[in-house]
Amino acid sequence: MASNSANPIPFSEPPYLNNLPSPYYSANHRSFQKRCRAFIHEHLNAHAVEYEREGTVPPHVWENFNKHNMLIPNMPSPLPVGWLKKLGIHDILGVKVEEWDLFYTAIYLDEMSRSGVSGPSASLTAGFAFGIPPVVKFGSPQLQEKFLPDFLTGKKRMCLAITEPDAGSDVANITTTAVKSADGKYYTINGSKKWITNGIWSEYTTMAVRTGGPGGSGLSLFVVPLKNHPGVTMRRLQVSGQTCGGTTYIELDDVKVPAENIIGQEGQGMxxxxxxxxxxxxxxxxxxxxxxxxxxxxxxxxxxxxxxxxxxxxxxxxxxxxxxxxxxxxxxxxxxxxxxxxxxxxxxxxxxxxxxxxxxxxxxxxxxxxxxxxxxxxxxxxxxxxxxxxxxxxxxxxxxxxxxxxxxxxxxxxxxxxxxxxxxxxxxxxxxxxxxxxxx
Incomplete structure (x- = not known):
């Protein structure tokens, strides 16, 4: 929409924004919503249709969102408060990270989609929403120390790589393999991933691979380097919608990944x-x-x-x-x-x-x-x-x-x-x- 204010046209706003009573949204939620709408309109939605038409979102949009901690809201609530404070991230547009809840998340997601097209927001959000959370939830302290400072501050971009050409929703049939070296120091990954949102811009990905036998019990998760890493080839895919989301095909040919990059335990990936x-x-x-x-x-x-x-x-x-x-x-x-x-x-x-x-x-x-x-x-x-x-x-x-x-x-x-x-x-x-x- 063209304006930062509530749209009076029927069906255009959730009921609480039409001044109807709601048990869910506090005064703090409503105050954040106004700030959130103004920020996202200025930095994304005002030009979102233009970006989608051109098939790309300029790099400065990511930089502006990251600078104002406006990528953090994509993460599951409650936020990783300890890590955020350790990295100097104390609030999101005035909301303290320790006070953040799912309704703040929903307000943010709602505003990110207010342009009507999903590509522009998808170009920014996939790493924080889907790639980083497994590291936060299941990664060892050593793995978190290695990666979270760069991931949470946006210094390194990240995505999630699960889907394959022959294994979409059927996650248990993933065929990309990770074989551990004889000395146990690294894994060698071979296979391909397809339809990976944001992949083309990402330095790293959280990737599901097969370390064991067939089925879900043979899957593990790794943090895998992508951009400019030996053995990794990436190309953008042209899709019918969400054209600026950076949908990517990833091929992995004898890609070596340190053993300590495993997320959690081997065989627990599913x-x-x-x-x-x-x-x-x-x-x-x-x-x-x-x-x-x-x-x-x-x-x-x-x-x-x-x-x-x-x-x-x-x-x-x-x-x-x-x-x-x-x-x-x-x-x-x-x-x-x-x-x-x-x-x-x-x-x-x-x-x-x-x-x-x-x-x-x-x-x-x-x-x-x-x-x-x-x-x-x-x-x-x-x-x-x-x-x-x-x-x-x-x-x-x-x-x-x-x-x-x-x-x-x-x-x-x-x-x-x-x-x-x-x-x-x-x-x-x-x-x-x-x-x-x-x-x-």
Whole structure:
């Protein structure tokens, strides 16, 4: 959107920003939201569509965000307060790092997606959101000392490399191998990674590799050097949406990595990856909800002024019907995501992963469906303008091309729907066993 102020067009803002009562957002949250919107608008969103059109975000955008600690909010809450303070990072736009919670995170993610296109924000955030957290959560003190000072201050860029050409959502079938040397000092990695967001700009990555036998129990995580490292070849991939996100193909040919670069324990990689996925899926759901808002509110505004057959589109019952159905889906999703944020803020991390992991997968899948509905409605109501890469419908045309980027990464939609129910059955069986009932 063009303005820093709240947009009055229906469906354009979450309810709390339309001065409706909310149990979730404190005065401090609301104050941060205003500062956050102003900063992100000035340094990113004002030019986001232009960046997406050109396929790249200028380096100074990363530098400005990093300088003001505005990449830190991508990390899971609570933040790694000890490390941040040790590195001189005490606040984020006035919010003390020790006071940061998931609703601050959600506000930040919502504002980062307010341009409507996901590429510009994705170009900045993947390393902090997905690459660094496993090092923080599972890395040894020695590994953290080696890498976190550069990663958390943005001196070195980082990404997450899980997906492979033949192993997307099927993480357990990763084929990239890491073989330990006879003297135990290093591992040699061979294989390839595909669709890696931000990879092309990253000095390092958190990478899943096979150190053991087949299946998830044979996977481990490593911090692997990328840019200019012997044996590593990278090239950008052209994708239909999120064009400036730096989607990358990585090939690894006898890449030597010090043994101390392993994250946690050998053979525990699958567990670490799945824990990381919960944060990734929730962040996607938050950002996608805002994208759906931008699409639907843009259509709403267009229908108020566009005339056809002697009246505005908004005067046509069929148009109002489309807007209403999409709007109901959107507001339901928003309420569900806020409920997740509240629940996770009031549960121990382990319990949240266990009880809400499946539902988080379901919410991420639902978010992609809702974005698809809102984007489709917007393009249809814009008519020919929505089918054009410039002019009045340029934004909704771009949002529609972003839809697969919401429905596939982080676990593709059908895989997540199946996973969600399997996880719910698993939780039920565990509860039933405690009560002495029969399993299903």
């Amino acid at each position: 567990k670490y990856v799945m824990t990381n996925f919960n944060h990734e899926r929730l962040t996607i759901a938050v950002g996608v909800t805002r994208q759906a808002r931008v699409a639907l509110s843009s259509a709403f505004e267009y229908c108020l002024k566009r005339e056809a057959f002697g009246k505005t589109l908004m005067d046509q019952p069929v148009v109002r019907h489309r807007l209403a159905k999409a709007g109901a889906e959107l507001e339901s999703l928003n309420a569900w995501v806020e409920q997740f944020l509240y629940q996770l803020s009031n549960m121990p991390k382990e319990e949240g992963d266990r009880r809400l992991g499946g539902l988080t997968a379901m919410a991420k899948a639902k978010a992609g469906m809702v974005l698809n509905e809102c984007a489709q409605v917007a393009v249809l109501l814009f008519g020919g303008n929505g089918f054009t890469k410039s002019g009045q419908g340029e934004l909704v045309e771009k949002i529609l091309r972003d839809v697969p980027g919401a429905r596939i990464p982080g676990g593709s939609e059908d895989v997540l729907l199946d996973l969600s129910v399997r996880q719910l059955v698993k939780v039920f069986n565990a509860q039933a066993q405690k009560l002495g009932q029969a399993k299903i």
